[in-house]
Each structure stands twice: as structure tokens, then as C-alpha cells.
């Protein structure tokens with residue numbers, strides 16, 4: 001029998017594991033994907049190796065829980081590059097407006113080496129042997145003296161308590177509970193927005209920062225697309241260069257070559273023909289990631305029900321806990337929320353239980 005099982009090796013699950021390990025509480029992390037990180041997903045550009053953030057990227061000075069963890073793990077960070085002229089494309093038939101973004105009192109930061117540095121360090125601290133990949137939990141059953149979790153291969157794991165770090169809507173859609181969870185909880189889970197789950201991200205590596213050389217910052221906002229936002233994504237060392245941003249969700253239906261052709265045409269129009277001379281292209285279509293996103297039945301507002309108080313109370317005889325960015329009362333949906341909720345749930349699991357919930 002396991003003492004504690006943690007569902008998900010994203011930032012929240014790994015933070016919970018890291019904290020439990022410090023407290024001497026035994027655990028095993030079960031992760032559906034073949035990699036740790038979840039919505040933190042840095043891929044190395046295949047040409048120059050720029051750490052390309054396909055998921056979470058930025059944070060600010062307000063994100064104190066994340067900053068504490070970054071400091072504790074000895075990981076550096078740096079400010080997002082923004083020097084030069086930014087472009088705003090409001091009409092597809094008119095030239096873009098040019099503007100300079102004034103220095104921000106609250107600059108936003110990027111993790112040195114990419115957010116994967118955070119995940120790799122946590123995995124090292126937690127211990128690879130305490131993380132089991134390729135294990136998607138499909139059922140949670142309450143028995144007299146234990147919880148029994150069953151994975152996609154029918155393998156059962158008995159435990160005293162379990163922590164879910166899945167986005168609540170994903171948990172609602174993909175995991176079967178015996179007995180069923182309370183109606184109101186199910187309703188809130190179904191109606192909880194998964195932050196950025198609809199995003200399509202791209203990265204383009206370049207041998208030279210041709211946009212900087214022309215006085216552009218690399219920042220583009222566009223209402224005509226296919227890229228809706230673009231930012232300079234060069235490495236901190238200033239040795240490898242990249243642009244990275246978001247594509248309009250509609251382009252997910254195209255083949256990759258078509259998306260890329262539309263994208264390079266747009267960036268060439270805005271920053272110059274050198275845009276077509278990219279070294280590598282990366283992309284991630286998050287709506288097609290079954291361990292992050294499930295389509296909504298109606299319209300759900302961004303961050304809807306993130307940090308809802310209902311997630312603070314464990315269920316199934318106080319054995320099944322909710323964590324993960326979307327359950328966090330602080331900065332719900334963000335990396336900071338993932339860290340906060342991971343720490344909170346570890347504190348609650350380690351505390352002698354009163355049976356009264358969190």
C-alpha cells in the first residue's frame with residue numbers, strides 16, 4: 001500500500017512531491033505522459049538549441065511562491081527582451097502601427113535555460129525512481145481502508161491518500177469515481193477553465209537577430225494573424241536567436257506546412273524577408289493534447305472557477321485531495337498557483353488528519 005499517490009508530474013505535482021520528500025512522507029508520482037512537466041514544455045530548437053517554450057514562459061515579481069522555489073533550487077532568470085519598435089497590426093489591409101513599449105515598472109521574467117530547468121531540477125530532487133511515467137489514472141475507487149486507483153492498463157494502486165494535480169475539468173472528463181463525487185463539485189469541475197489549454201504556440205530559430213538589427217523589438221500584436229502575438233525569444237547568453245508566439249486557434253486545422261507558410265509570410269511582411277530564413281520551427285497545438293485539454297460544452301470565461309474554495313476540501317473520506325494551478329486561491333492557472341497549491345497540499349497531507357478537510 002502506498003502512503004500517498006500524486007497524479008501528474010507537472011509543476012504542481014512535482015512541487016508537492018518535493019515538499020513531501022522534505023517532510024519525510026513517502027509518495028509516488030504517477031504521470032500519464034512519457035515526460036514530466038505537463039504544461040511546462042521547453043523544446044530545444046533543432047538547429048541552434050534555443051530553449052523554446054511551448055508552454056509556460058513568463059512570470060513577474062508578484063509571483064512570490066514561484067520566485068521562492070526558483071531561488072531555493074538555485075535557478076536563474078532574466079527579463080524578457082523588449083528594446084526597440086513593437087508592431088500592432090489592426091487591419092489585414094493596412095500597414096502595422098509602430099510604437100515603443102515604455103519600460104515596465106514590473107518587468108516580466110523568463111527562466112534561464114527555459115522553464116524545463118525548473119522541471120529537471122525538481123525531478124532530480126524528487127528522484128526519478130519516485131516518478132512513474134506513462135501511467136494515466138482512469139478510475140479512483142474508495143474502499144473501506146484505502147483508495148484504489150486504476151490506470152489505462154488496468155493496473156491497480158492502493159494508497160492511503162491521493163492528490164490530483166490534473167486540471168479539474170480534465171479530471172471530471174477522464175477519471176471515473178466510485179462512489180461518484182458530490183454533484184456540486186462535479187458541476188464546478190466541469191465549469192473550470194484550464195489556463196491556456198486552447199493555445200497554439202510556435203517558435204522560429206534564426207542565426208541572426210535580424211529584427212533587432214533593424215530596430216525592432218520582435219514584439220508584434222496582430223488581429224489579422226495567423227500569429228496573434230510574437231516576442232523575441234533569444235537565449236539569455238545572446239548567442240542564439242528566436243521569435244516565439246501564439247497562433248490563432250483556427251490554424252490548428254491546417255497541415256503544419258500550411259501553418260508555417262502563412263506564418264513566415266506574415267512575419268516577412270512585418271519584420272523583413274529574412275524571416276523566411278529560419279533555422280528551425282517548433283509548435284505545440286495544446287487543444288490536441290489529451291492530457292491537458294478537453295473541449296468545453298459551452299462558453300467558459302478565462303480563469304473561470306480557478307481557485308474555487310470547493311477545491312480546498314478533500315473528498316472520499318478525506319483521502320482524495322485537489323491541487324494543481326486551477327485549484328489555487330493565489331494566481332489560479334499560473335505557474336505561481338501551481339507552486340502554491342503543491343505546497344499547500346503537501347502541508348495538509350503531512351499534517352495529522354482531523355478528518356475535517358483542508
Ligand SMILES: Cc1cc2nc3c(=O)[nH]c(=O)nc-3n(C[C@H](O)[C@H](O)[C@H](O)COP(=O)(O)OP(=O)(O)OC[C@H]3O[C@@H](n4cnc5c(N)ncnc54)[C@H](O)[C@@H]3O)c2cc1C
Pocket residue numbers: 007008009010011012013030031032033036037038039040054055056057058059135136137138165166167170174175195196197199201286291292323324325326333334335336338
Ligand atoms: C501555451 C501555454 C502558455 C502558458 N504560459 C504561461 C506563462 O507565461 N506564465 C505562467 O505562469 N503560466 C503559463 N501557463 C500555465 C502554466 O503552464 C500552468 O500554470 C502550470 O504549468 C500548471 O502546472 P500543473 O502542475 O498545475 O498542471 P499541468 O502542468 O497541467 O500538470 C498536470 C499533469 O497531469 C498529467 N495527467 C493528466 N491526466 C492524467 C491522468 N489521468 N493520470 C496521471 N497524470 C495525468 C499531465 O500529463 C500533466 O503532466 C501556460 C500554459 C500553456 C499551455
